[in-house]
Amino acid sequence: MYTLYFQHFNSKVRLTEEEQELIKSYLTLKKLRKKQYLLQEGDVCKVIAFVEKGALRAYSVDENSNEHIIQFGLEGWTISDLYSFLTGEPATYNIDALEDSELVLISKSAHEELLQTMPKYETFTRLNITGAYLAMQRRLTSIISASVEERYQDFINLYPHIVQRVPQHMIASYMGLTPETLSRIRKRISSK
Amino acid sequence: MYTLYFQHFNSKVRLTEEEQELIKSYLTLKKLRKKQYLLQEGDVCKVIAFVEKGALRAYSVDENSNEHIIQFGLEGWTISDLYSFLTGEPATYNIDALEDSELVLISKSAHEELLQTMPKYETFTRLNITGAYLAMQRRLTSIISASVEERYQDFINLYPHIVQRVPQHMIASYMGLTPETLSRIRKRISSK
DNA sequence: AAAGCACATTGATTCAAATCAATGCTTTTG
DNA sequence: CAAAAGCATTGATTTGAATCAATGTGCTTT
Structure with missing residues (x-):
């Protein structure tokens, strides 16, 4: 439990045992069976999920009910509808499990409190979003030009x-x- | 000079006069004439540029020498080849001015030092990249589904x-x- | 002012991916 | 175990965007 999460955290920002325990107190675990939803379009996205085990996808559904996969989330990846999470607007994506999965969740209040009280958590967050940005830019570039x-x-x-x-x-x-x-x-x- | 930059900064993270002066000491100004390059493919991207005035574009050129515009940068936007900036790898994008422009530049060493010494700068950076991520995700979603x-x-x-x-x-x-x-x-x- | 470009538009044709449709195979599930 | 559902493949046809080509127009630039 939490192993992969803290492995990732430590690879970006080194934590002491105590810091790790503190952060752990803000996190929750969730198991998802294959095909279960983590988030449905229209609901507000309440969590950011880190995938400890399994695989998920985020997708939107258009007016012809075609599904468009925005992102996969396998072990070590983070998945969420970040826009909905940050703004409190209804989600435009669905997120569900492609396999039985285990997730580490952080709620909005926990996220905000950690950001404000723990500089290392903010650094971790910044590095994470930067990585996600770069990955998405690569994807976009390849769509446009290749x-x-x-x-x-x-x-x-x-x-x-x-x-x-x-x-x-x-x-x-x-x-x-x-x-x-x-x-x-x-x-x-x-x-x- | 720097007006728009600090306007943006303050709208995300409130700064005192002194903090503002401190940050200013890390920044440089640059004017660019229309068609001038800020960055050419193959060079390492040394700066992140904030557009005070004017308009720029970042684009890649494919093997058939077709240009593909990755991003526009108008007043209030930030433009860079972030991957190259962060890793020191040669840039894959070109950046040039579409109009005579005025830029606020931050170098890598300045950026890193501010990140490490000034929490508010890290917060500003985090919020900026988060905004850029959300904007790009919207663009990607629309490409895939609309x-x-x-x-x-x-x-x-x-x-x-x-x-x-x-x-x-x-x-x-x-x-x-x-x-x-x-x-x-x-x-x-x-x-x- | 004249020459040369850069740009937008329009038409004809080609080309690549979507759509429609059918088949066989594998995996669920009742 | 048998039926059903989900999935990948293949073929025929349609459709939408790219390409090729030509024209007009307004800007630079000398």
């Missing part, structure tokens, strides 16, 4: 573990493609 | 001032479209 085939190659190089664990049609959705198109791209690639 | 026409509508609603000041083919580039396509989309929209 061919679909290159983008898939980039994806499997960057996230080989996701390719293993997540159904292909969800990767298609993450890439903004139909499952048929992704299947044909894989065929093209493998015939080389 | 039609090109909706995306353009969203863009002009969100950034009407950019539409005024930036040539249309650059907006097309920012949206990942050809200028011809954007022209036709505008025609379709206006004929309603």
Whole structure:
């Protein structure tokens, strides 16, 4: 419990035992069965979730009820509807579990209190959001400038573990493609 | 000089006069003529730039020498190749001025020192990157899930001032479209 | 003022991905 | 275990954006 969370924390900002215990007192654990929701569109997002074990996805649903995957969250990743969390507006994303999962949750009040009282937590938060920003920028750049085939190659190089664990049609959705198109791209690639 | 910068800073984290002077001692000013580069691909990005006046763009160039605009930076925005700035790797983006511009620059060493010595600067940085993350997530979501026409509508609603000041083919580039396509989309929209 | 560019528009054609549809395979689940 | 559901693949067709090409217009720039 909390192992991976503090492993990540310490790799970015070194904590003493006492600091670790203090932070732990602000966190809660949650298990999610496959297909269970962590968040549904329209609800306010109350937590930021760190994935200790398992896999989740955040996705939006458009007017034609097509799902568009915004983000995957595997072990070591953080997942949330940050906009809703920060503003208190209703969430525009759904988040659910692709596998049975274990999460470390932090509530808004806990998050704010830690930010204000513990400089190391603010540093951790800053580094986390910076990493997320850079990852998203890479994704955006590749969408705008690369061919679909290159983008898939980039994806499997960057996230080989996701390719293993997540159904292909969800990767298609993450890439903004139909499952048929992704299947044909894989065929093209493998015939080389 | 620095007016807009500190206006922004104070709107996020309130500073005393003395703190303001202290920070000012870490900043430098730079003027850029239209078409001048702030950063060229391959160089290491040495600064984060805050736009006091004018307009810039960050863009990448692909193997067919097509330009892809990653970001615009108008008054009040921050622009940089953050990945290069943080890692010291060569930049993958170019940044240049679309108009004569005035920038407030912070170097890496200044940035790091302020982060370590001044909690308010870290908070400011965290809030800035969080805002940038949310803006980019909105853009990404719209690319993945909305039609090109909706995306353009969203863009002009969100950034009407950019539409005024930036040539249309650059907006097309920012949206990942050809200028011809954007022209036709505008025609379709206006004929309603 | 004239020449040369940069830019937006429009038309014709090509091309890549979406859509529609069907099949076989695997995994759930009743 | 059998039925059903979920998933990947393949084929045929449609659709929307890219490409190629030409024109007009307003700015620079010399």
